[in-house]
Amino acid sequence: MEHKDIKKVMDLASPVSNLPKTRNIGDIKNLEPGERFRAVVALTAAKQRRDKNDRIFWEVSVMDSFGNLEAKVWSDAKWWNAKNGNKEPMVAENINPQEDLLNKPVGVIGVVTEFKGRLQYNFNEVYLLDPGKHPISSFLQKSPVPLAEMEKNFWSIVEKCGDPVKGFLHFVFRGDLWETFRDAPAAVSHHHAYVHGLLEHTLAVASSAIAIGESYVARDFPVDMDTLIAGALLHDLGKVEAYSLEPFPSMTLKGTVIDHIPLGYARFINLASEYDLCEDVTLAVGHIIISHHGRKEYGSPVLPATPEALIVSMADELDFILHCWEATGVQGDGEITDFSYSAQRRFWKRSATKDKKGE
Structure with a gap:
């Protein structure tokens, strides 16, 4: 302009x-x-x-x-x-x-x-x-994905669930909380650090987790898809308190001294109690939220210990790493990127002009 x-x-x-x-x-x-x-x-x-x-x-x-x-x-x-x-x-x-x-x-x-x-x-x-x-x-930078498209996809995922999970998700994502969640960034830097970034990241994690979960269900592996979907959609719930737009993505005081995982778990437990969500579902989904970073050194106080928690954790890590791959630039005519401190590695960006057979 x-x-x-x-x-x-x-x-x-x-x-x-x-x-x-x-x-x-x-x-x-x-x-x-x-x-x-x-x-x-x-x-x-x-x-x-x-x-x-x-x-x-x-x-x-x-x-x-x-x-x-x-x-x-x-x-x-x-x-x-x-x-x-x-x-x-x-x-x-x-x-x-x-x-x-x-x-x-x-x-x-x-x-x-x-x-x-x-x-x-x-x-x-x-x-x-x-x-x-x-x-x-x-x-302000916004998600490259149209908001209307993301909202449609979010609610179509919710509708995949049966009760009590579907009813609980409608209870959680309503009113002011939905508006805050919909507009929030997923980070200050590194990945999805823009308006609607949290919604974009959550959908990416949920979509990957559903695909992985369904592939195991097809092989008769015991994956509870309702729990998986709830955990994927709620895993970063704490980011509505940890990050803000003032006017650009920034970390709040709560986000700095407590972090989004315990903030999200605490909010989830309060909402589950208010909704009177059954104890078994509360425990299973709460475990996904509290363990989704996969390692204690990454901020999760416990490691994923259920198929659903393992899948959501892997999907979350994959979306983060792939975003780092996309964002890390290559200097000159090479294919190896600068070192990504976020991902703790250099990436290989194979030339799009090369024939896949190596010719």
Whole structure:
């Protein structure tokens, strides 16, 4: 989207012919070293640093509805206050990140560089913009899956269950809790860290878990599909308290000091008691919630000990790892990615142009 007012301000700084094309973050990540860009984004994090010559520079994170980007603003960059439609120079040393930058809209002119074999994004000019003309909500990244489609799929999964599980799921996902769950991110970073991310992740886990469970049922393996579905849909229930949109995905105090697994288990037990869910189902589904991270070092106080808990845990881990594979970039013409600290490995991204027979 072209932002005419910021383009006009930027035109004052450079001849129109020298201005780079306006890009979104998704496009910027596909640029090559040396290519310039212009963008209007929300600044979500800013840390003031000093280089080896004791000059101030900034490490910043920005966001638009297409993704997130980490960038540098070096000491020779120009800062402008353009909130009133004109450009007024700013001194970097006098900028207060909390008041002037965080969760604020900015216009940037930058360039892609390469440092130690990795792409780096440098902002050469930063324009502080009027939040009234550039509301933060317009920069929020949302799930790429249409919300109506996800809601339809969610309730079709619920309808696969019989009572008491189906009735209980309708009881849980209603009113304010459904709206919060539907809109919540699944994380601050790593995976599904955007609006509707929790719903997208939950559906992915439930769909995989159902497919695995049904394959074992077909072989006469004793998998309770109602319990499996309930556990899959409820496994991250605690994230409605652990994460928030303020306005961007962030961790709450409860999420920081307690974490989503115990928060989700506590909420589930309260809801089960309020609904008068039978003890056997409560225990089986509660076990899935409390064990779904699969390992104690990953935050689960107990290990999965039932077929349903094992399947949900594996489906949850798979969705997380595959999302890391998708999000981790390859530099240059190679097929091996940078090291993913979230997944604790490098990934192999086989070239799509290669014949699968190796020819």
